[in-house]
Amino acid sequence: MTTELDVGAQTRVPLSRERVLRTAVALADRGGIESLSMRKLAQALDVVPMALYRHVANKDELLSGLVDVVVGEIDPPRSDTDWKTAIRERILSARRALLRHPWASRVMESRTTPTPVVLGYMDSMIGLFRSGGFSLDLTHHALHAMGSRMFGFTQELFNETTNVDPGAEAEMWGAMAEVYPYIYEIFATISHDDRSIVGAGCDDQFEFEFALDLMLDGIERLKDRS
């Protein structure tokens, strides 16, 4: 009897913070962050909801754990180049991590205090500027200027791709041309020379790097002038 139970207990993988976080990430990856509730997470782990609270203080702390997982996926900086390409490549690595977990940027924004992991990331980021020859002040301003781009995302407003049917879309375009002529003009060129699909999005990667380089170039110029 006891042996049976023991075998049963051994079969069942025990819970752990690690396992909770990993499953939560998986759940959020497919289904979005809004579909991640303590109850569903518990269900996915085949456990009663309250069991989670032995490994995670509450939902908020769980979310912080999730951003730690994602930030942990960012590659460490190269040490064999100049500051600019080191920073650039690291940020692009951060971006890759965030693209793997589309919910992560939203969760990061919702955090109210940084975790040690996030602080570590920022610290090493600052280190790249400092050892690149930046003054304390300029580093500080540069950090602020980069904002969330430092974590690989730029608050794209309304980037959810809500696909409506092509019929209604064509109609919407007619209306847009009159009411929002400038927006129309831009959208028209995008979908014109990118692909022939109406409403095709922009090349996000290009836009990200464009903005990133604009910032880095600006910062570099300020540095050289001081």
Add this chain to the structure above:
Amino acid sequence: MTTELDVGAQTRVPLSRERVLRTAVALADRGGIESLSMRKLAQALDVVPMALYRHVANKDELLSGLVDVVVGEIDPPRSDTDWKTAIRERILSARRALLRHPWASRVMESRTTPTPVVLGYMDSMIGLFRSGGFSLDLTHHALHAMGSRMFGFTQELFNETTNVDPGAEAEMWGAMAEVYPYIYEIFATISHDDRSIVGAGCDDQFEFEFALDLMLDGIERLKDRS
């Protein structure tokens, strides 16, 4: 009897989308967005929760209404200057509106599709670039590069001012100096020459304008080169 009821009914101001939105803004202004629920909003209006649904489709649409209110507070662009100062001043006006309603940036980020009001704002913003002589492409990239700054906010990570007691803070600083030397270094200079208070924040307005001008200058340079 009927007259009595009539008088009572006249005393009670009738609900309206306008009034619902205004009260919601007020409620969010004091108490933060997370303290805004349909039930509390109804209570503030002295009405049963379901009554709101005659004037607002659901909570999501209510939130969209809120951002419309805030965007509506942004001044129209000046037409008597060059593109750069027109854009600059308009964005600073947007920032002022957002500072009046600290919850607004978070709500804007959470919106999945732009409202007509927001589209109108963006359209007129694009207009400023276009009539300033920008090409379609450059305007497009510039828009992306500005990102949320165009609406007067820059995703400040962890900007909630969670004030801990000074005792624990001093201790934290000792630990930080070792683990996060670069962060420590920067924080040390900030609180050193700004004010003598430990942990005093940065000058957010300065940082915002710094980043804004960095972008605008960069964009201007790109324009002149084309």
Add this chain to the structure above:
DNA sequence: AGCGTACGTGTACGACGTACACTTGTCAAA
């Protein structure tokens, strides 16, 4: 053999958004 300790369970509560059926109050036409 017994016992403390770490881990999972069960039940319960209050808050939330909102569906759906209802009353009520108002004003136009008969």
Add this chain to the structure above:
DNA sequence: TTTGACAAGTGTACGTCGTACACGTACGCT
């Protein structure tokens, strides 16, 4: 003056959520 349609507010109810709190249970130590 009655009527009756229509809009505005009400009441009740359901499912979902986070989580407090008390309880079982199994394992490692003595």
